Amino acid sequence: MKKALFNFSKWFVGILFIFSGLIKANDPIGFGYKLQEYFAVFHMSFLDGWATGIAILLCVLEIVFGALLLLGIFRNFVVKGLLATIIFFTFLTFVSAAFKVVTSCGCFGDAIPLTPWQSFSKDLVLLLLIVYLYLKKDWIKPVTEKPGVQSALFAAVFTASLMFGTFTYNYLPIIDFLPYKVGSNIPENMKIPEGAPVDEYLIMYDLKNKKTGETKTMSDKEYMGKEVWKDDNWEVTGSPSRKLIKKGYDVKIKDLLITDASGTDYTKEIVENPYYSLVVVAYNLNETSENAIANINALALNAAEQFNIRTVLLTSSSARDAEKFSKRMKLFMEVFYADGVPLKSMVRANPGVLLLKNGTIVNKWHYHSLPSFDQFTEKYFSK
Template sequence: METNFNPTRKRKTNVANVLLTFSRLFVGVLFIFSGFIKANDPTGFGYKLQEYFHVFHLDSLNDYSTWIAILICGFEIMAGAFLLLGLYKKTVAWSLLLLIIFFTFLTFYSAFFEVVTSCGCFGDAIPLTPWQSFIKDLILFVFILIIFSNRNRITPLLRKGALRSIVATIIVLFAFGIGVYTYYFLPFIDFLPYKEGNNIPALMVLPEGKQGDVYEYIYEIKNKRTGEAKKVTDKEYMAGIWEDENWEVVGEPSSRLVQKGYQIPIPDLLISDADGNDVTQEIITNPYYNFIVVSTYADKLSTADIIALDRINTTIRDLSTDFNIRAVLLTASSAQVANSLNEEMDLMLEMFYADAVPLKSMVRSNPGVLLLQNGVVIKKWSKITFPSKEELEKQYLAK
């Protein structure tokens, strides 16, 4: 009796199934992880998208960057989950292929032309350089090609019916809902240097025993007698060339990074008053409870933001009658905008100014509030979660 059994074909089929299964697991888990990490901080991912918008002259999208970030994160989580469950296999396979082609182009463009220093693929949790991101996308591209080529082999874990529809709906709601939640209520996990429990002054200096970046300086020198010109390092120059009167330095020296050192977590915080005086240490080392209200762009506050700021201001004013507290408002807006806001809302907050970059890292809300004492971040709130006077008294001030 003849059979059609072909061991070679069976082995190839088994290998293809193993590759497909591994690819689905690898890509699915990675997409869910990547989407969740970015959805944990959609505002931060939105800031990263604004860098890409600037590169491609799409600055008109800046005002929508956070919501675009939420959509991208949600799609990643949804695509990863559907891939693992085998749902909508053809649509998911095509989506993954188009997505990875786009991201591979984007990361290569960023790396080759050095236009964006970090891709933001895994948010602030796992910073990647553009070249690292490009290599990551190339690896993903291979696995997604395996998925795409074998998309018809994918067997759904759930049959068509009510259960599949319910599971798919839950996945979609979770995927997009998590970004919306963290946008309004702050990230679940704070990966930034201003997170609760951190000592801000300590993170602004180089710790003892640590070495910062090491640079080599290149001098262009010219022999006044012979006209010979050459470039030498600072070590070569100081080894004796500087003593030779025949040689003179031409132009300004250039620098080159020789060794990457310890990176100070908060290198750029400078708080100044309206006259430009540096009051950074005065503000962040206050031994009493110190409310830092952050409104990065005071001129971009919506009506809802104004209402939230008014509630914050009123609560802090009521607290100041019974407790020794200081309350300041930090903004990157101009003094004219800040003064106009102060007059309009009768703010009891002292006005100070800082660059937008550190303010965006302080709290992912505009406005948002930090409670400091002796330079330590005690608590952070978004414009929605800032508590009442009674809650603040009970949890912090009355202790």
Template sequence: MENKYLHRVIVVWSNFCRFLLAVVFLFSGFVKANDPLGTVYKVQDYLEAWGFLGLSKGNVPYAVAMLFALLEFIIGIYLFFGIRRRVAPLLVLLVMSFMTPLTLWLAIANPISDCGCFGDVVVLTNWETFFKNIVLLVAAISVFRWKRYIFKLVTTKVDWLISLYSIVFIIFFTLFNLRYLPVFDFRPYHVGADIQKGMSIPEGEKPTVYETIFIYSKNGKEQEFTIDNFPTDSTWTFVDSKTRVKEKGYEPPIHDFSITSLETGEDLTEDILQSDQYTFLLVAPWLKQADDSGMDLINQVYDYSVEHGYRFLCLTASSEQDIMEWQENTGAEYPFALMDEITLKTMIRSNPGLMLLKKGVVLRKWSVSNLPDEYQLNAPLERLPFSTWSPETNVHKIVEVALWFLGPLLLFTIIDLIWLRIKARREKEKEKETL
């Protein structure tokens, strides 16, 4: 009786752990596939933190980002449906055995602010990520230890089809989001976002209070001072200074949006955010690595904006030399402005990408692969659909993507089952003929 009760507990526990891991891995893999360029940026941060500067600039981050999205999503599919019951528990155990000590190092050394496990959807601190991985590691050990108790949700007739189709789906979904823009945009610069509102602190909320620490040296010993106990003795020698959070408060989603004219050095931020006119922003963090395949269309958009009196700016963090080379190579006549590199990478997942603003509200975003052409820009913006934005909820998008995944999968499954039935019928007929 006791053994039967223990057996039931093990079955329930192992399958609970299996579904927990499946949901987490499916979510993590899907998020990475939805924003592959964001994952690339995070991989580059890891490589730079480890000192592999050469690898961070090439194709390695792209390969790693796609591999992680594929691996996590497929492991999640395997665990959820109970497919590959020997391989899946081993894979998930290996992944968690690698990620848990890695996130412990991240929590202690803190080389980057967050691990990027769930992209911009759920941002966890490094310590939160480590404790989350401890739970998942326990679940992975349990699933590996009692993998024989994992029950299947599908038969062996269709498990290979689910496995193959899932691989094809996540690869194409990743490539689609890499070529265009993420289907789900969880960043503060999504279409419909009010940048001015994102920069403000709501009434009643307290801002974060920062404190500057000054490090001085005297007689070979270093000591920290604040502005309140600043040393008056001139024999102290300044060494360094640092800023730390004194009192945690509300952090606005956008806190580093600042545009500086390259030509005049003027701060254009308020002028652009409060302007009633339409503004095209060509966002290119690094012009040296920017894709110039759409330059003819970009120049056409600039000509269109000049013709109709709209503002056009290229925002970049590139050097003046790189800007001059870009102008020479592409024939760019539009003005340039400087902006923080991280902000530019957050604004749009394309280098370059195009944004349309009015009064600080993001109306449209285009990647370099789907820029508007002269046939779309055939009238003033007031008469085009670009002048407004239609709110499309994430729930609507989730249903749409789910149908793209489940619809063809169900169709292929039905076709495969019909074929198996036809094949079985033919084999029976052959057996009757031989008899």
């Protein structure tokens, strides 16, 4: 029975750490955004520039610890590393849950969103299992006793996980779990389907008794049902609040608004264009690759001249900065504005390019992997 519990703990912890590390390494930029939320909570925003690098390193550590545990090598180092890691993550998820400062921990990226309390509960279970493994570390047996082979296995796991995170950073996630993935239709993802359940709320009143000073909070249903309103001793203080009691249909895209510099809404015109159009996303023009923008600009010019393809650039930079940037780069593209959150979700690159047709994302690219104009012509425009 003890042996079965030990083996279960080892395999469960090892596989979960590998899975968690791979899921986050699939989208290290997204994990970096999540780390920036934690940096803001702990007043460590000076680390924002290092967020993606730290994200890749944490993913590598998770994968390495999980793999080495299953391989049984370097057991003292591994169990101590696992214990330190899970204590760190348990602390973070507790802070998120108790103080409601980060709504999702990002433990499994965007693939499996967890609430803060779900994340904390998961980490508590892992903490118990890892403490058990630490106490029983002498039971961990290596797949090989040869030091050279052990070192080679460690190097192979470390190198492979680091290369994976680096690749997805430079060439987009292998699997896209965001609502702007290839094949999705943006207008459809912005709608609530007919007949879909909507969020249900209770109106909450804060009450105070004029005679006793007693305070309490109750819902509008309870307030009316008990006819508290008839009792002159109780008065409503402050403004009523809303409490969500039943979650309805969650619209996949709810924060996309595309405007020009004067604030005119162009969202529908751009995303519902029935013809091919190129959407260039450069959420921060101060940090975007200017060489990439220049290449995309040339592509946009050729596409317009030969196939009448419209190209727009979306940014969350200020109109003033965008105007200066456009003049300096001699942009042929039209410039529009949107909030940085949806732009970062559209494509994990600065800049990145989406090919749209009738609202559907036909394909999208990191600027490192952007096809040439001839390739665009052969595969898309000439058909």
